[in-house]
Amino acid sequence: MNTKSQRTLRLRRAAIAVTTAAVLPLSLAACSSDDGGDSSSKGTSAAEETQAEETPAEEAEGSDDMAGMAEFGPACSAVPKDGAGSFDGMAKDPVATAASNNPELSTLVTAVKKAGLVDTLNSAEDITVFAPTNDAFDKIPEADLEKVLNDKEQLTKILTYHVTGEKLTPEDLGDGTFTTLEKGDITTSGSGESYTVNDEAKVVCGNVKTANANVYIIDSVLMPKS
Known part of the structure; x- marks a missing residue:
């Protein structure tokens, strides 16, 4: 092979090398991009699977919380x-109707x-009623009770003092102060x-549900401040 032919061959080899060097990184980048796309897709799929697996557990936990809100108390x-x-x-039933069906009230x-x-x-929405039992009313001297029952204004004042304008959960009662429909305040304390x-009436059957109220049955009649 003469000198000219050798030079031409070297130029061709150099051109091929340059072309290969330029194309190879692009090919690698494309491969990398394809792999990344697959990885992203796999990552999304895994996240969705994880979320799907966790959802029933979360729902079960919510169900447990609801189960823990059952009625409680000796009465x-x-x-x-x-x-x-x-x-x-x-x-x-709405609360007044519901109470009328309970012999203890x-x-x-x-x-x-x-x-x-x-x-x-019955027409109020989302209220809480602290409902005195029959025994709670029996603590009041008969003559005084009869007098109150026949004084509509005073009776209304006493009864509306037992009602708050919000639904209270047992957790709310731990250490609370609430304004009643009578406009006075009642305080609650306790746990479990x-x-x-008001440091006097005990909840003997709590967290009773009616269609429009939460009811806490208590062992004493609450008296508003004059």
Whole structure:
């Protein structure tokens, strides 16, 4: 091979080398980009799978929280097991109607009717009622109770003092002060399944649900400040 032919061959080899050097990084970059796309897709799929796996657990946890909000207290055992006066039955009716079906609250229902508050309580939304039992009313001397039952203005003042304009959970009662429909304040304290209202009335059956209210049955009648 002459000198000219050798020079031409070297030039061709050099051109091929340059072309290869230029194309190779582009090819590698393209491959890298394709791999990254796959990785991103796989990462998204894994995240979705993880989320799908976690969702039932979160829902189960929420269910546990709801289960922990059941009725509590020693007087709950006196509530009928079935029928309109049971917990399930009361949950379907507005609060005054629900109370009328519970034999432990018959004196309270009589008082509510005398005060003309049935429609007011039944039509209210998201309220809490601290409902004195029949035994709670029995603590009041008979003559004094009869006098109050026949004084509509005073009776209304007392009854509306037992109602707040918001639904309260047991957790809310731990250390709270709440304004009542009577415009006075009540205080609550306690924990677990033991709560007191105004440091005098004990919750004997708590967190009872009605269609429009949460009810806490108490063992004493609350008296508003004059």
